[in-house]
Amino acid sequence: MAENLQFGGTSLWQDALRRLKKNKPAMAGLVVVIILSLVAVMAPLLSPADPLKTDLANRLKPPGSPSAICKNGVYILGSDEFGRDILSRIIYGAQISLSVGIISQVIVTVIGVTMGALAGYYGGMIDMIVMRIADILFAFPDLLFYIGVMFALGPSIYNIFIALALIGWAGVARLVRSQVLYLREMEYVEAARALGLSDARIILRHILPNCMGPIIVSVTMGIPGAILSEATLSFLGLGVQPPHPSWGNMIYAARAYMLSCPWYSVWPGIAIMVTVFAFNLLGDGLRDALDPRLKR
Numbered sequence: 274m275a276e277n278l279q280f281g282g283t284s285l286w287q288d289a290l291r292r293l294k295k296n297k298p299a300m301a302g303l304v305v306v307i308i309l310s311l312v313a314v315m316a317p318l319l320s321p322a323d324p325l326k327t328d329l330a331n332r333l334k335p336p337g338s339p340s341a342i343c344k345n346g347v348y349i350l351g352s353d354e355f356g357r358d359i360l361s362r363i364i365y366g367a368q369i370s371l372s373v374g375i376i377s378q379v380i381v382t383v384i385g386v387t388m389g390a391l392a393g394y395y396g397g398m399i400d401m402i403v404m405r406i407a408d409i410l411f412a413f414p415d416l417l418f419y420i421g422v423m424f425a426l427g428p429s430i431y432n433i434f435i436a437l438a439l440i441g442w443a444g445v446a447r448l449v450r451s452q453v454l455y456l457r458e459m460e461y462v463e464a465a466r467a468l469g470l471s472d473a474r475i476i477l478r479h480i481l482p483n484c485m486g487p488i489i490v491s492v493t494m495g496i497p498g499a500i501l502s503e504a505t506l507s508f509l510g511l512g513v514q515p516p517h518p519s520w521g522n523m524i525y526a527a528r529a530y531m532l533s534c535p536w537y538s539v540w541p542g543i544a545i546m547v548t549v550f551a552f553n554l555l556g557d558g559l560r561d562a563l564d565p566r567l568k569r
Contacts, residue, residue: 289486289562299558305551313367320361321345324518328356333534351536353526355516359537362518363544369430369519370548373503374496377437382492384438385445386484390476392446393453404450407443415440419502423511430513433506437499445491452484486563494556497549504545520545 293299312319321343328342334352343349343358350360392403410418422436456462457480465475506512507521515522520541527538 293558293562296558298554302551302554309367312364313371316364316368320364322358322361324361324365325516332356336536350540359540363540366518366520369513370500373433374500377434377499378492378495380438381441382445384442386449389446389449390453393450394457394476407446410440410443428511428514433503433512448487448491449484453480456480456483490560493559497552
């Protein structure tokens, strides 16, 4: 009953869903995200060619050129410097970008929610230690921190997860802490304490469910940032390593051909732009739908 009074009530979630459906930009972003997710999952079926297969006789061909390696016999978006199909590499690159965005945010959320809940609920020394660590992480420019971690650990998609998680949890922890500091003083939490419920039960059953709105928005808004970070690290040679396709390393490889073959760098750039824009639209819509102060 306590959760229903706050944020977990069915009517409130239904009302948020109704308002989200009325937000056309957010729904457009959701449709694009769903399409991108399906493309990433079905990459082997949708890709017209093996993204690693080369054809040096047809290198740097413009869009629409005949192809000996594509199923449909045409380079729909052109070929790269090794004759590989750009469309196929973009499709498989979606797997990398979405995996990094989603998995890294799951890790960030688990760590951030745990640390923020402990700091906000117990306060005192725990709160001071967690928040001072977060302040230290906030003092580092994100990109420089990622570069330092990747130099130390080596270029790898798994190390990208570690780099993003090491600094990303601090923002989530601060957000959750602020919510818990307010909710722990509510009457239903005091009633739960009076009934002798354990701290873990109170946090998991009575406090965190009422923080789900801000957490969902934080995750959704964090995914495009993680995608951009992965693309930047791959562009710098510290992320996904060639020949495996990543939108970032595709743009890096295309930099030498920007004047003679502009399509090479344009297509992965458009892929990054569309993906980040879609997640931002969806995140803005979720924020508006889940904020009771914007209820209309």
